[in-house]
Amino acid sequence: MVIKLYNTMTRKKEEFIPLKPNQAGIYACGPTVYNYAHIGNLRTYVFEDTLRRMFHYNGFALSHVMNITDVDDKTIRDSQKEGMSLKGFTEKYTKIFLDDCAALNIQQPDILCKATEHIPDMISLVQRLSDKGYAYKSGDGATYFNIAKFQGYGKLSGIDLSGLKAGARVASDEYEKESLSDFALWKTWDQKDGEVFWDSPFGKGRPGWHIECSAMSTKYLGDTFDIHAGAVDLIFPHHENEIAQTEAATGKPWVRCWMHAEHLLVDGGKMSKSLNNFYRVADLKEKGYDPLAYRYFCFTGHYRSQLNFTWESLTAAQRALENLRAEIAKLRSSEGGKLGTDPTPEGEKMGSSEDKDITGWKDKFLSAINDDLNLPQAIAVLWDTVKSSDLSSAQKLALIGDYDRVLGLNLLESKKDSGLPAEVEQLLRKRQEARTAKDWAGSDAIRGQILALGYVVEDGKGGQTVREKKFGE
RNA sequence: GGCGGCUUAGCCAAGUGGUAAGGCGACGGUCUGCAAAACCGUUAUUCAGCGGUUCGAACCCGCUAGCCGCCUCCA
Structure with missing residues (x-):
């Protein structure tokens, strides 16, 4: 192309x-x-x-x-x-x-x-x-x-x-x-x-x-x-x-x-030390942002346009990246773990008959990046892929891995499952007891404690589940 | 003073002649002890303003307004 x-x-x-x-x-x-x-x-x-x-x-x-x-x-x-x-x-x-x-x-x-x-x-x-x-x-x-x-x-x-x-x-x-x-x-x-x-x-x-x-x-x-x-x-x-x-x-x-x-602007103007809007990667990390959220943020604007940095827009990027990861985790689990951490490491094993549906998607992505690096468009293709109803989970994962060779957002990198801190485990047990006793106030209090430790408890049909909290949650 | 660029929903932004991508946020519904998550739905009759060209313009041309950048060591 x-x-x-x-x-x-x-x-x-x-x-x-x-x-x-x-x-x-x-x-x-x-x-x-x-x-x-x-x-x-x-x-x-x-x-x-x-x-x-x-x-x-x-x-x-x-x-x-x-x-x-x-x-x-x-x-x-x-x-x-x-x-x-x-x-x-x-x-x-x-x-x-x-x-x-x-x-x-x-x-x-x-x-x-x-x-x-x-x-x-x-x-x-x-x-x-x-x-x-x-x-x-x-x-x-x-x-x-x-x-x-x-x-x-x-x-x-x-x-x-x-x-x-x-x-x-x-x-x-x-x-x-x-x-x-x-x-x-x-x-x-x-x-x-x-x-x-x-x-x-x-x-x-x-x-x-x-x-x-x-x-x-x-x-x-x-x-x-x-x-x-x-x-x-x-x-x-x-x-x-x-x-x-x-x-x-x-x-x-x-x-x-x-x-x-083009330049990055901060709050609509040039970055300068006197305005105290001179930020480093270390500053983003300190505020709890994932550096890759900044990478994602860069992709929301075209490279030849000035891009306006605000904490609000960086937060939007962080949330978008987290939502993307959550979608990918769902795709993985719907694959029942039969895939490894990376279904198509090089994203190059396409072309087999069952994958012909995805070549159209690859073309869309390729058209975007080959058109003077239109990354905002490429990101839109990524989201459309994730939300498409015409693709299987395996196909979506294959496409995401393929796109990520350019995006470099480590989308398929599986988080090491480090397990829950013992403190959280213990609180979960206590909360389960409170819930069995229908002690809602106690249950909610413990939910708050767990949140303070960085985890969100959700009550579903199969009981309570925990996940890491999202940015700003 | 010279040169270049920008102005699209609450926010960040694609689209550059055929009738408005995507993300974030917000709102409504389902679910829930309450939440959250998830799912479903809604969220710009309109692209700074005015005029022109065209069958048709956010996209081309002109004017007006606002903003940004460069003009000798700043990515």
């Missing part, structure tokens, strides 16, 4: 045609590891994860590369503030970032590359630019890219350089550049950098911000590759500058499709 993706460069949804059949090379801008990632950052990585999973679902082989920016102004500044070495400092935040990703079931890219481990690659790229006349050294020793020499600057962002002079933020104080728009390829060491520097033909210093992405993406994916992804704020100047320096160096078209995720 055709895959359509929106390309920021052309501002259109286009059929995705890979450079090599059934293979895709993807470069995704990763984090600068100087602080904790917030949920807005993570939205972008959830998006990239679904992109990755969508390709796998379509049977593509993937080279998915992500960088870790572990040297820049902020990492240097804040590592000094925390009294740590740059390496120790960035490793700390890299680990936290990866843990957060794991909590959201974001799969690791095939190649995770650190800027500091690719300095020679960057130096040789700057050298090439220098040899071709695109770079110049300013009075302070830093090496800059000369934008005036590059045809087509601004083609991604649509920015008009002549209008930039009226811009609000133009830092003209720091360095001596020929043009305000020129950007650093190699920065000169200064005292504030302390121990952090590398020797290079351009002097002692460190790479500019953009050069790492050009150097590492072409190293691992070639001079031209399929997709470059990131969040919208990177369109300008980061990606614009990357294009300039990469295409200037190679003389070839670089990225075939640019994909950008």
Whole structure:
């Protein structure tokens, strides 16, 4: 089936045609590891994860590369503030970032590359630019890219350089550049950098911000590759500058499709520390939310739309996920346990005659995700499947397992049946006694005690049953 | 000032020319000692407002209002 993706460069949804059949090379801008990632950052990585999973679902082989920016102004500044070495400092935040990703079931890219481990690659790229006349050294020793020499600057962002002079933020104080728009390829060491520097033909210093992405993406994916992804704020100047320096160096078209995720808003506005609406995965956990509820929440809006985060909407997502799990548990029990924990682990054993009913459903799901990753639509297909009256429980479970290869919500992961706490068991016995004696007040009081322990008692025809309480119950 | 985007029920949101997906919530019914769960049913004659194109528009065009983002190191 055709895959359509929106390309920021052309501002259109286009059929995705890979450079090599059934293979895709993807470069995704990763984090600068100087602080904790917030949920807005993570939205972008959830998006990239679904992109990755969508390709796998379509049977593509993937080279998915992500960088870790572990040297820049902020990492240097804040590592000094925390009294740590740059390496120790960035490793700390890299680990936290990866843990957060794991909590959201974001799969690791095939190649995770650190800027500091690719300095020679960057130096040789700057050298090439220098040899071709695109770079110049300013009075302070830093090496800059000369934008005036590059045809087509601004083609991604649509920015008009002549209008930039009226811009609000133009830092003209720091360095001596020929043009305000020129950007650093190699920065000169200064005292504030302390121990952090590398020797290079351009002097002692460190790479500019953009050069790492050009150097590492072409190293691992070639001079031209399929997709470059990131969040919208990177369109300008980061990606614009990357294009300039990469295409200037190679003389070839670089990225075939640019994909950008929109921002997460909080209470209708930008997340900011001063508004105290700067949330981390740890904050969600602390409030009792399942991190995967945040993943589900991300799927309720399209990646190219701003999505408004509120606690109310996260709660809705949490409840929806719990309801989904409850439905799945019912499907399982109606299968009488004859299935294992995962009826079709790969979801690929379809196609046998009895499963022909489900290919129509699979097509619906595939159409949704192949249409520029329409996850809200895919979620709707999931619910329609769960509620369909035309499918058997086994078929539904097979489909859910299949969809979940893309959704990554661990829908078929069976909860370890850890059993009830002894305290709850005891209360249940006491409550049963009270009920036999028709002591309703006593029975209700014990129900309250059990609820306080996190369990809900329900009285059905076969007596009382317990389940874990739902969020907010 | 320049550029881009958004406005769909109480909330979160799909749909982008053929007559309003899905989730959450709410309400009514069945059941229950009461609840809960479950099941059944209800919940936008209408898509910010006005005008235009069209046999037909939430979807295309114009204007108005409101909101958001970017304009040199922010995902």
